[in-house]
Amino acid sequence: MHAEGGTLGAAAVSPAAAAHHEHRDDIGSKTGMWLFLFTELLLFGGLFIIYAVYRHKYGTEFHEAAHELNKAMGVTNTFVLLTSSLTMVLAVGALQRARVAESLRWLGATFGLACCFLVIKFLEWSAKHHHGIWPGGEHLHAMPPGEGMFFNLYFMMTGLHGIHVLVGMGVMGSIAARIRSGHVSPSRYAALEFTGLYWHLVDLVWIFLLPLFYLTN
Amino acid sequence: MxxxxxxxxxxxxxxxxxxxxxxxxxxxxxATGTFVMVWVALLALTMVTVAASVWFPGKVGIGVAMVVTPIKAALILMWFMHLKYETAVFRVMFLSAIMILALVMGLTFFDYSFR
Incomplete structure (x- = not known):
């Protein structure tokens, strides 16, 4: 089963697929995936609404607080995540073209970039924690209400986003195993494609977090 | 292609x-080249928003971000997330989800503006 992975082309896989003549509904499952993505969109959307209301209320405090964030780290992480979205579509494209080993390499690159994102995020949060800016931290507690709200929203939204990055990495790992075992293959690549959709949504949310938190001054 | x-x-x-x-x-x-071009556009647009926020802090910088960020989102949705290549049903579904979000946001601000 493992041997099927690397070099064999599409033609070698197809007879098996034809013999099974499995009943599957790719359009239906893709619809389901998008419906799930909409729930994610509304989950983050709720937080964006809270952000908008408090920014409306505490405009100047939000601008003051945003100076504390490290713009360079936020922008670097944007580049990292955008690049990981590219490597993800290349992984899907390679599998569609029956280049299994290449697909696994692109997926590995995406996983590595996700790690890189979290490491930068960790350094950023550590620096804030060091200055007592942390939910429950003494510095954050002593801030004026608007600035405190900015940092609470910052930790809440980037934290929830970070959890999504972790989940995405877990899914990538399991998909890589299923590609190796042949369960996800050039004739049956929907699972990898949907992992990609999820990953791009994570990227999409970050694209909005960048101007809201890092570019607000 | x-x-x-x-x-x-x-x-x-x-x-x-x-x-x-x-x-x-x-x-x-x-085609792989198409995706690479979209990626280059996304990086360039990110640089535009960052440059605007550094050189024109305040209203102009925020205005540029408010115009450019939805364009970046559209690039990701249409090409990376394939909406451009799907049947129209998926685009309509996505637009309805965004409309619901916009409606809730609008109603929230309608409430807050008249308090």
Missing amino acids: HDSHTTGGHAQPAAHGDGHAGDHAAHAPV
Whole structure:
């Protein structure tokens, strides 16, 4: 089963697929995936609404607080995540073209970039924690209400986003195993494609977090 | 873009077997160069928003971000998330989800503006 992975082309896989003549509904499952993505969109959307209301209320405090964030780290992480979205579509494209080993390499690159994102995020949060800016931290507690709200929203939204990055990495790992075992293959690549959709949504949310938190001054 | 059309058809006999089921599987994969161009555009647009926020802090910088960020989102949705290549149903579904979000946001601000 493992041997099927690397070099064999599409033609070698197809007879098996034809013999099974499995009943599957790719359009239906893709619809389901998008419906799930909409729930994610509304989950983050709720937080964006809270952000908008408090920014409306505490405009100047939000601008003051945003100076504390490290713009360079936020922008670097944007580049990292955008690049990981590219490597993800290349992984899907390679599998569609029956280049299994290449697909696994692109997926590995995406996983590595996700790690890189979290490491930068960790350094950023550590620096804030060091200055007592942390939910429950003494510095954050002593801030004026608007600035405190900015940092609470910052930790809440980037934290929830970070959890999504972790989940995405877990899914990538399991998909890589299923590609190796042949369960996800050039004739049956929907699972990898949907992992990609999820990953791009994570990227999409970050694209909005960048101007809201890092570019607000 | 059409380079793999023949191999694509060859690889998925099941797609023709059960009618609609394999329709999307029969799509020719999008050319790698297209994705690379979208990625370059996304990086460039990010630089534009960052430059605007550094050189024109305040209203102009925020205005640029408010115009450019939805363009970046559209690039990701249409190309990376394939909405451009799907049937119109997916685009309509996505727009309805965004409309619901916009409606809730609008109603919230309608409330807050008159308090």
